[in-house]
Amino acid sequence: xxxxxxxxxxxxxxxxxxxxxxxxxxxxxxxxxxxxxxxxxxxxxxxxxxxxxxxxxxxxxxxxxxxxxxxxxxxxxxxxxxxxxxxxxxxxxxxxxxxxxxxxxxxxxxxxxxxxxxxxxxxxxxxxxxxxxxxxxxxxxxxxxxxxxxxxxxxxxxxxxxxxxxxxxxxxxxxxxxxxxxxxxxxxxxxxxxxxxxxxxxxxxxxxxxxxxxxxxxxxxxxxxxxxxxxxxxxxxxxxxxxx
Numbered sequence: 001x002x003x004x005x006x007x008x009x010x011x012x013x014x015x016x017x018x019x020x021x022x023x024x025x026x027x028x029x030x031x032x033x034x035x036x037x038x039x040x041x042x043x044x045x046x047x048x049x050x051x052x053x054x055x056x057x058x059x060x061x062x063x064x065x066x067x068x069x070x071x072x073x074x075x076x077x078x079x080x081x082x083x084x085x086x087x088x089x090x091x092x093x094x095x096x097x098x099x100x101x102x103x104x105x106x107x108x109x110x111x112x113x114x115x116x117x118x119x120x121x122x123x124x125x126x127x128x129x130x131x132x133x134x135x136x137x138x139x140x141x142x143x144x145x146x147x148x149x150x151x152x153x154x155x156x157x158x159x160x161x162x163x164x165x166x167x168x169x170x171x172x173x174x175x176x177x178x179x180x181x182x183x184x185x186x187x188x189x190x191x192x193x194x195x196x197x198x199x200x201x202x203x204x205x206x207x208x209x210x211x212x213x214x215x216x217x218x219x220x221x222x223x224x225x226x227x228x229x230x231x232x233x234x235x236x237x238x239x240x241x242x243x244x
């Protein structure tokens with residue numbers, strides 16, 4: 001994910017990723033980034049620059065939670081560019097609202113987005129993320145029977161985690177992407193740990209072995225957290241598509 005890089009021009013972003021030996025990008029469409037929801041047409045500029053530098057646009061990450069005009073435009077451009085996967089937004093848990101009401105809303109929203117994705121021929125994914133009503137495979141499967149899932153053991157560690165072999169077993173071929181990042185205990189609790197620094201609560205060699213033994217379709221992507229590394233550590237089977 002290109003989140004740590006902010007909003008450089010497309011050419012500079014692509015050159016930076018190429019210098020890091022990434023083989024592609026998970027591009028964030030968000031305010032304060034190179035591409036924003038107000039100017040989704042800039043996706044074409046980024047895709048062209050990535051291609052010029054020999055890189056792929058592997059994932060487009062969005063905060064989309066409704067099948068509105070913005071989603072329609074972004075999905076259409078992603079279909080035009082042949083983007084393999086679009087990550088949707090999050091449905092956060094709020095005790096005052098209550099789980100069931102949020103679940104009902106999320107199911108309606110996801111059904112609308114899934115229909116829009118089908119119309120454009122774009123594959124959509126729901127990310128496992130702490131602070132939401134989909135922090136684990138088991139919870140995500142309650143929201144949608146159709147969409148792909150973006151597995152993220154680093155995010156899951158923030159809420160205690162879920163046994164990865166069971167997550168893979170539950171999700172099967174719906175796993176479209178695996179976010180690779182880590183966290184470590186600090187004085188104030190768990191905090192993000194840059195992958196290049198080593199250590200952290202997620203044992204990535206074991207996680208990669210679990211993915212390999214499950215014959216997981218798709219690919220893993222290396223994810224810089226907090227700050228981009230100056231170079232990628234040995235991959236141990238992880239493909240360095242830059243993400244967060």
